[in-house]
Amino acid sequence: MTQSKPSGLQPRTLAAQALGWEEPETHGVVTPIHVATTYIRDPDNQYRNGFVYGRPDNQTVKQAEAVLAMLEEGKEAMVLGSGMSAATAVIMALPAGAHIIAPTIMYWALRNWLMNDAPTYGYTTSFVDTADLAAVKAAVQPGKTKLIWLETPSNPLWTLADIAAISEIAHAAGAICAVDSTVATPVFTRPLTLGADIVMHAATKYLNGHSDVVAGALVTREANDFWAKVRRVRSMHGQILGPFEAFLLMRGMRTLHVRAEAQAKAALSLAEKLKAHPLVADVLYPGLTTHPQHALAVRQMQGGFSGMLSIRVKAGEQAAVSTAARVAVWKRATSLGGVESLIEHRASIEGAGSPCPTDLLRLSVGIEAVDDLYADIDRALRGAND
Structure with a gap:
């Protein structure tokens, strides 16, 4: 249940009140944790309430995703079991043989995965200084580059990538621009408004903020075919976030x-x-x-x-x-x-x-x-x- 809200409220107000949801029976200001793993079908075997099975469908998860999409000014969001799950879900939705451009300085675990694991799936990666626009442009392989992955500020040297300019480079090449904005948070940077296609967060970090949840998050500018592929990867690879973790993530975002x-x-x-x-x-x-x-x-x-x-x-x-x-x-x-x-x-x-x-x-x-x-x-x- 959601109360009607005045229009024009700022994101911090909407986040603090979790978009106004209430517990429907008691009208508590905190919604319950939904733990059901399966849902009743309609008499004609349809699922008109939109919930089919606990792996892809959970109300607590959907509420956390709605808050996150609002914060990033995106079309849709999805939460996953970790930041690595979120990042690799994007990559594994790419076509076979795709070429990726990624920062030389970036989160070490994803850098390690791109170097050692991504090739087993047929992906190749060029690591470049993404603070250098000329280097990014030179790294594009026409017809092959399908993703430019940015991390800004980049861990742990805190260099920046120009999201707007690199998004233009990506789009001119027919590629997607995805931004790891974990450190900036939607409080300070909203990559989708600068031209990026997808923003990623290791939600374990600032979004949760209390060192008690491992989670990842993705937000898209458009609910397009590629986003549908990412969603399928999450579902079919079991990269889900549990309802209790989603509840704690929601708690964290209220004070972000x-x-x-x-x-x-x-x-x-x-x-x-x-x-x-x-x-x-x-x-x-x-x-x-x-x-x-x-x-x-x-x-x-x-x-x-x-x-x-x-x-x-x-x-x-x-x-x-x-x-x-x-x-x-x-x-x-x-x-x-x-x-x-x-x-x-x-x-x-x-x-x-x-x-x-x-x-x-x-x-x-x-x-x-x-x-x-x-x-x-x-x-x-x-x-x-x-």
């Missing part, structure tokens, strides 16, 4: 704007402080005016620059590892986007072949007091250099 804005504000403050730190060689954060792509960030990211940044430790790899070992407030853990701040030495996590600099620490800024976070990493940096 508050969290994302607070985290971006804190990240900018930390970036400015750490930029002046005597033991830090560089701070990678597009919100800094000194960032080489700051102008693009201002144009493409409205209202904030995310809660992610990286620092390069002046004394090198061992000092970086030692800094991460000495923190007390920051948590040494993989992932990002939660309310708790995380620190990680990415090169050692990614292993051999990682393009990540060995002196780099990735920081996911939570909602703690900025002064506490800065004091903690300052103490750790100085201790690592004693």
